[in-house]
Amino acid sequence: MIKKEYKYSELTSKIIGAAMEVHSILGNGFQELIYQRALAEEFKLRKINFEREPTMKIYYKHTNIGERRVDFLVEKIISVEIKALIKLEDVHLAQAINYLEAYNLEIGLLINFGAKSLEFKRFENKKYKSS
Numbered sequence: 028m029i030k031k032e033y034k035y036s037e038l039t040s041k042i043i044g045a046a047m048e049v050h051s052i053l054g055n056g057f058q059e060l061i062y063q064r065a066l067a068e069e070f071k072l073r074k075i076n077f078e079r080e081p082t083m084k085i086y087y088k089h090t091n092i093g094e095r096r097v098d099f100l101v102e103k104i105i106s107v108e109i110k111a112l113i114k115l116e117d118v119h120l121a122q123a124i125n126y127l128e129a130y131n132l133e134i135g136l137l138i139n140f141g142a143k144s145l146e147f148k149r150f151e152n153k154k155y156k157s158s
Contacts, residue, residue: 035134043147045069046138050145059111062140063098077101083130097126106135115139127152
């Protein structure tokens with residue numbers, strides 16, 4: 028699962044592995060909050076450093092217009108948005124990309140626990156600005 032050509036591939040593989048463990052134990056059919064709590068516990072067990080639902084200010088032309096929360100910020104470099112849906116739609120993909128851009132992070136994951144098999148998508152922020 029680790030692809031050297033992908034930035035942070037080792038860490039994203041650990042995150043996906045933790046999600047697979049949660050899905051293998053719980054299966055599908057629970058609300059998103061249950062998976063979020065279980066994934067937080069699995070991250071702790073695997074010693075993956077994370078923040079759960081960190082608040083991020085959203086700006087429009089340098090004006091703060093509100094706040095958003097991504098489900099997890101892992102190692103301060105990867106956003107992880109989780110869903111518990113039968114099927115992912117384009118709007119969910121757009122939301123995950125918006126979080127990447129709002130947080131100015133390079134890499135994000137969208138993980139869906141609601142399908143029979145765990146679904147995940149890896150994203151790269153095309154608008155990323157290094158500090």
